[in-house]
Amino acid sequence: MTEQPPAAETVPEATPDTSTATPRSGRPTDRLRLAGANQRQVLGLVAVLALLVAAGSVTTENFFQISNLVLLLTQASIIGVVSIGMTFVIISGGIDLSVGAIIALASVWATTGATQDFGLAGMLFTAIVVATVCGLVNGGLIAYGGLVSLIVTIAGMAGFRGLATLISGGRSQVVETSAFSAIATTDILGIPLLVYIFATVVAVGWLLLNRTTFGRHVFAIGGNPEAARLAGIDVRRVRATVFALSGLCCGIAAIMLTARTNTGASTHGTFYELDVIAAVILGGTLLTGGRGTLIGSILGVLVFTTVTNIFVLNNLSTPIQQIAKGVIIVVAVLLQRRANKEAAT
């Protein structure tokens, strides 16, 4: 294999420019990868977001006030954290419909009288462990039990929320631990701690997806599971891990939501799965797996949150909000399909 091909055999036009135009470092790779369909996707979303911001500032004076923007970011944070885990799941070729139910269960379990006796640490620990275990149960059944993720997480959706209602007896559990409530009320440099938590999850998630072997394997098993298996990747372990990760994100979100509402309730996180999946798909992640970005998902969350914010500021009714969301999803997916077709040719 050490034999070097004679220069005459190489295709002429390929030799001169590739060596100069292609520095053999990893850096330009991602920039170029982004330059394809992904970047167009991100740019499109940024444009949509800019339009929304413009619409917001035109229709109401309050939109551009710092307090409103901070509120908007805070609202985006909780759903945003869940969307990070969901992006991993969808890129790997799966779907997680149980996120809302996991949030409810983690929230309830972390706020029972018994748990609250252990104080802040006990509550945080409980929320994280309960949610991650739920994710592992999903992942185990899907990866090692060979079940379809849609089915398993629909079951989880019912089961986990049922368990949450059983534990709480259907009552809201007030948070008595003030250190826990402080999670939602603490500001650093004028920005709520919740936003910092979201930012941290984004950063860690981005590194995990784009800089580690695990992240590569997630893309590979979503893009072509058979090829991944035949390349010697432990497809089942990656698949199980991805769902555990989604569970972990739900745990973090449960902490944020419980602190913000100052209650643990089995009704927390209702319909989160739909909002989160919509945001991730809007962000350009392929529902069939193999392709997607975290940046896109975050932008997707911001678009939906901004729409809601503007509608609330303009005193528009909830049904109209819902209609607008539906229209956005359909239009965005139609545009994506066109962009993908162009990219394919």
Add this chain to the structure above:
Amino acid sequence: MTTPLLEMRDIVKTFPGVRALDGVDLDVRPGEVHCLLGQNGAGKSTLIKILSGAHRTDEGTITWQGTPVSLRSPSAAMKLGIATIYQELDLVDGLSIAENIHLGHERSRLGFSRRAEMLQAARKVLDRLGHGDLDPAREVGELPSALKQIVSMARALSHDARLIIMDEPSAVLAHDEIRGLFEVIGQLTEQGIAVVYISHRLEEIREIGDRVTVLKDGRTVAGGLPAEETPTQQVVSLMTGRDVEYAFPQRPQVGAREHSPELLRAEHLSRPREFDDISFTVRRGEIVGLAGLVGSGRSEILQTLYGARTPATGRILVDGEHLRPGSVRAAVRAGMGLAPEERKSQALVQYESIARNVSLASLGRYSRLGWVDRGREHAAASAATDSLQLQPADTRRPVRVLSGGNQQKAVVARWLLADCRLLLLDEPTRGVDVGARAEIYALVRRLADSGVGVVLVSSEIPEVLGLADRVLVLREGRIVREADARDIDEPQVLDLFMEGSAA
């Protein structure tokens, strides 16, 4: 002399880079069984696709019952009365036999299907095939392959087919089921329906065929030979006497590998209905070829070595050490690499770049604690693809833009990067054009010269004989001959293939 049902003259069909058909003539008379013979790549499947309307001809004329026709689409072919029964039967498993028979031309009134009428009509065509006892309400999914074929034929009959093309119908059947198939074919021809029958098994052709047309390299080399009287030797030499010479790299001297250490040893491997008692060895630097027809177990053996299938009995040793059966990861860790037959669906991640595809199996080497060193990864991937002269040289391009030959190189580069010591190649030149083939051959030989052991599976006999050092000929899951590639020739291998099913 009756007018021929179908006359094809000077049919030419080109695909980008390949002249698949280059002057094919075919005459079919009503009520005859006309056998089509030819090696893989001779153009049989292209010809079938033209007859079924899936492909259009570039040149040549097709005459149907004396009138020139153009087979513009599958429905045009069907309307004329040409039906094709493919190996992968195109039936809907979840529907009943009657529903499958009427698929696409359901009988209905005001949108409501007329079930009773359809069942009755289905029963009638099944009866014409001698299977009147088959309940047309049964679900197709639960039928064995033999009966599914019957349903396919019934569907053809319900379209008033005058010509039924059968693409290797016996390949999916057990020995006693073939008997039933022949009876059905007899029923069809008695009713004046012509059958174009494709099979590799010469003895079948003698038994049911009336006349034989032989294709080679996209041309008709003999048309309308009497099926019973033509000697086997003549048929084989018509099929093999080729003009296209492949450029194979030089082999090392005889005996050069005799003392190189043994890399792989397979002992008594068996899997029910796939292969039986397979034992062989591969030395370092040696290319061992497995020659066999579809269904001979060749790909299954390769996948078993690689751990993608678990052997029922037997064991695999790499460097004298026992390899955990049925574990791809164990095989990869032991230094194996597989370039599978279906590159797109089994090897490449289409959305990803060339570099990421190449590094997929060896990412661990370019990372620390799970953290990928993308600079090193990229440099290594580019070095590997450069050494294989993969085009385009820019490894950031998506892998899906690659041609067949370059896709194969990307897969080989993956295993180079993983320091693969035993490369398993399943049909390495399928979908690869002639120029790139020579490159792939040279590449495989260079790898072997550097000490890599290679197991090569190919349905193209010249490829196995030209590239491999040692050849194992497989028939129906068993090794029927093992020989130095220089001591065996193509007619001999074909004879071994076609000596008939061992029953």
